[in-house]
Amino acid sequence: MSRKKNYAMVIDTRACVGCSACVYACKSENSVPEGFCRDWIEQKIQGSFPNLTMELRSNRCQHCEDAPCVTYCPTGSSHYAGDGTVQIDRDLCTGCKACLAACPYDARYIHPIGYADKCSFCQHRLKKGLQPACVTTCPTDALHLVDLNSNDGIFENLLEDRKTTQDIVHAGTGPKLFWLQ
Ligand code: SF4
8 A cells, every 4th residue: 555645845945036936837837817826925024124134935825734724614625635735626615715714824715717726736746746836847946845754854854954934833724834944
């Protein structure tokens, strides 16, 4: 029996230059409609004047381990896919927006056709053995899809000697995006 995967993403904020290639790759790969996005770039200013630093963060759905979007979805559309990702079954989605209200990361939008949409870690590509479009397109190699259940050492190597932060941890959802400082 094959080992169950648990996908997560590590994002190197020193490598990210904020070019938005990840955003446009995602829009193209996933036919994201005009005016919406599945991933985005955030700027975080840290420190106090005159010792300020700006951190660039590629951001998206956190594929939470205890995802409120799944808990509060009334139809079972939002679900755990078994590979560590949180996915949406469009056929079951009524567009009620309960998941949008439940998500502390503001990671979802309602597609004009009427269903909730968000980052899927390009699950359709993962099934073919490919990386997500954002990871493949990033020109500075800032994005890394990792399997937390793997013993390949990739996750540990990325975190070695680097401080790591996560967002809105106090919400208790078990987010799986890790930003390297
Ligand atoms: Fe759900 Fe939001 Fe967590 Fe993504 S970030 S799994 S949409 S609660």
